[in-house]
Amino acid sequence: MGSQFLLSMAVALAAQSGSPSLAPSGSDVGRLSLEQLLERTRAARAEAHTRLEGEIDALSKEIEAAPSPRDLAARVDRLVALGAEATPLIVRRIDPGSPGTDRERLRALQFANALGRMDTAAVTTELIETLKGGTPEGRRNALRALASTREIKRVRPEVEALFRAESGQTRQLALRTLLSFGGPENNVLFTQLLGGGDDTLIGTALDGLTEQKVVAALEDVRKLLNQVGTAPRHAQALLRYFQAVHESATQADVLAFVRLAQSGSLNLALRVELVNGLAPLNPTLNVDLKKSMEPLVASSDRQLKEAAQVLLARLGDKSTRREILKEYDELVVRNERWAEAYVRRADIYVRLGDDDEAIKDFRQAFSVGRDDPTLEQDELSEKLARAYVRKGKLKDAADLLNRAPISLKRLGELALDPEFASLRNSKYAKDAFGTK
Numbered sequence: 001m002g003s004q005f006l007l008s009m010a011v012a013l014a015a016q017s018g019s020p021s022l023a024p025s026g027s028d029v030g031r032l033s034l035e036q037l038l039e040r041t042r043a044a045r046a047e048a049h050t051r052l053e054g055e056i057d058a059l060s061k062e063i064e065a066a067p068s069p070r071d072l073a074a075r076v077d078r079l080v081a082l083g084a085e086a087t088p089l090i091v092r093r094i095d096p097g098s099p100g101t102d103r104e105r106l107r108a109l110q111f112a113n114a115l116g117r118m119d120t121a122a123v124t125t126e127l128i129e130t131l132k133g134g135t136p137e138g139r140r141n142a143l144r145a146l147a148s149t150r151e152i153k154r155v156r157p158e159v160e161a162l163f164r165a166e167s168g169q170t171r172q173l174a175l176r177t178l179l180s181f182g183g184p185e186n187n188v189l190f191t192q193l194l195g196g197g198d199d200t201l202i203g204t205a206l207d208g209l210t211e212q213k214v215v216a217a218l219e220d221v222r223k224l225l226n227q228v229g230t231a232p233r234h235a236q237a238l239l240r241y242f243q244a245v246h247e248s249a250t251q252a253d254v255l256a257f258v259r260l261a262q263s264g265s266l267n268l269a270l271r272v273e274l275v276n277g278l279a280p281l282n283p284t285l286n287v288d289l290k291k292s293m294e295p296l297v298a299s300s301d302r303q304l305k306e307a308a309q310v311l312l313a314r315l316g317d318k319s320t321r322r323e324i325l326k327e328y329d330e331l332v333v334r335n336e337r338w339a340e341a342y343v344r345r346a347d348i349y350v351r352l353g354d355d356d357e358a359i360k361d362f363r364q365a366f367s368v369g370r371d372d373p374t375l376e377q378d379e380l381s382e383k384l385a386r387a388y389v390r391k392g393k394l395k396d397a398a399d400l401l402n403r404a405p406i407s408l409k410r411l412g413e414l415a416l417d418p419e420f421a422s423l424r425n426s427k428y429a430k431d432a433f434g435t436k
Contacts, residue, residue: 052082056089063110064103072110079114084122090115091123094145095130095138105137112141116148124151128158136170143173147180156181172204179208190217194224199233206237210244218248225256232265239277246280254283258292261304268301275307279353285315310351324348339369343380346387355387362387378406382414385432389423398428408434 056079063075079090094112096104120127127149130142139162149155156178163174175193178186193205194217202224209217225231225238239257242249260266261274275296283289296308297320306324313321328345335341346361362384369375381404388397397420401411414420415433423432 052086053089055082056086056093060093060107060111063107076110076114076117079111080117084119087115087118087120087123088126090118091120091126091130091145094141095134098135098137100135100137108137108141109144112144115145120145120149121151124149124154128155131158131162139166140170140173143170143177147177152181152183156185172200175201175204176208179205179212179214182212182214184216186214187216190214190220194220202230202234203237206234206241210237210241213244215245215248218245222253222256225253225260231256231260232263235260235266235270235274239274243277243280246282249281251284251286251289254278254281255288255292257281258289258296262295268304272303272307275304275311276351278311279314283315285312285317289315290317310348314351314353321352324352337368339365339372339375339380342368343383346383350383350387355391359384359387359391378404378410381406382410385414386419389420392422394423394426394428397423398426398432401432 059075059079063072067075079086082090090111094108094115096108100108115123115127124146127142127146130138131146134142143159143162146155146159159174159177159181163171163178166174178189190205190209193201196202206221208214209221221238221241224234225242231238238260242253242257257274257278261271263271266274290312293308293312296304297312299305299308309320309324313324325345325348328341328348332341332345342361342365346358346365349355349358349361362380365375365380366377366384369380381400385397385400385404388394388400401414406414411433415424415429420432423429
């Protein structure tokens, strides 16, 4: 019975090797001994291993040739497509050695990125060994490879030990890896990091929490937001986090950001950015919010004042909306044949979230400025295309980009722009960006 089982396993393994010449046929099975079948199986697996190693060597050379970022990503995709059987061959290449050349480091990084997208269960031991005894670059690459491991319970203690022992970039990457693991074990870590005095680690923690949209850290982040001395140094990261978990943001959070935007310790551009970024938190227009916004609305700086007015108008303050638009309406009335007047009013409509009116003005700007050499046709086309996409008018956007005087390089950049994602994934992508 045992021999029959081994026999069937040998046939199956040989067949799975991908080598038709070595896999026994049905007639062969009757003529070959078990030892012969096992020998064929070993030969088939050795041939498959050699072929796989050859493919990886070829990709390694292509990666070291430093192709463009897009070509580099394609090579990583091909590594991932080799499957879990390739991980023992790939893991050997994630440490560039010391000192590694730029090409060796590039290659090692790409192999680590590939492992980060693969099932690494077969090489967890090797990755842990690299964490403990690899070069600094090798340890960081092992962390990248382990970010998506399924053996979190086994790996977490090793990453935590590295986090405690290391500093600088390696420590930050260990923290990112721990954040990617998730789980209640991280809650204590959130509290320690966000309440500590290391601004670098606080920033790394906030970035990781934002990327993972970790709602469990909300209360610790709120405490940081309300710390007068610390919050200004992390204003942008705090805003990004609350935007990522906007469904959990409260009116109190919005008021805290309004107070932060009034801080004299922040430069003007950052204060404007904070106010412009509050609408996605879906605040409620009430007495408390309007009162807290008064110092911003009364600001002597035009940008900050307008940002505050736009926020109130977007939240439903009709009188503020009329006040904002009055200046732009008058500009258009005085300059009916000046395309830029319509562009400026369209821009403010975009900020108010009124794409229908913005589209009307952008189109009127094209009509009025048909023969105006000062009108930036490419920039105007891009603005109108964005408005079309936001309204779901994908065919209109594609037709516009197809005939617009926009360079191929810029079209390629727009194809990767998150705001154009729906167009890129539609049947109109080729017309819009010249891609499939």
